[in-house]
């Protein structure tokens with residue numbers, strides 16, 4: 164299974180759908196099929212019924228300054244998505260399904276996103292996870308109206324534009340320190356989800372994003388730019404680790420300067436950790452550590468990645484070399500692991 168093929172299929176459907184879509188509404192899109200590397204067949208979702216839940220007021224956010232902007236929480240629900248019964252041919256013995264939502268109901272418009280928490284649930288709101296034979300393999304949220312910082316419009320950047328947020332089954336959220344937010348205007352975001360059914364029964368699940376946000380009319384927050392750092396950047400994000408302990412480094416010469424405020428990582432099963440450093444300054448910025456074995460819903464698979472936040476965590480200058488170091492200890496060679504860190508940087 165490759166994310167790039169997922170993205171390529173997604174953009175084809177997405178461009179068509181965007182062309183015919185009404186802003187703010189899920190659009191119908193053509194059906195397409197493709198062979199997956201894992202020998203499953205992916206079906207692009209048609210007519211996503213992305214129904215956003217109503218905004219609910221939450222606790223105030225910013226402790227800085229005199230004005231405390233009100234923070235709202237909106238849960239955006241993508242789906243429901245139909246997952247065909249597992250045929251045993253896919254990875255994890257499951258059936259992978261890829262859904263593209265080129266436009267979906269926005270959590271807010273003309274606002275700042277201050278936090279995102281992903282999940283996957285059934286119609287009754289209960290969690291869909293390994294314990295129910297379902298896996299949120301990947302979710303990528305992107306803003307096609309902006310250029311990706313590390314890929315521009317190359318590779319996956321051609322498809323996605325700016326990669327804003329991503330999650331694996333471990334469902335790690337992104338949360339900005341008080342006073343910072345990702346600026347959303349009126350342009351729709353896109354999303355791609357790879358979902359897997361390991362059950363012999365078909366299932367229906369929805370992906371949810373619990374989004375906290377501040378209205379731009381209420382406050383001006385410090386804007387963050389998502390910076391995607393990836394061992395296989397601009398590709399399909401997959402690389403190979405050998406059997407046993409391994410360490411893979413990837414570097415990027417920063418094209419921007421500013422304050423790094425939030426960082427999180429993504430690795431797969433048998434991943435140990437992934438670390439962001441400023442190699443130019445020989446400074447470690449964030450170690451994101453994989454968690455296993457405490458939550459029975461995950462059945463021993465990766466269940467968390469630690470994250471880092473600070474005001475700021477670190478600063479970066481243009482031309483500094485940022486480095487990510489991905490550590491695995493795999494019982495076998497694995498051709499489809501990932502090592503990704505997403506850093507949110509307030510540019511200046």
Ligand SMILES: [Cu+2]
Pocket residue numbers: 300301331429430431500501
């Ligand atoms: Cu992954």
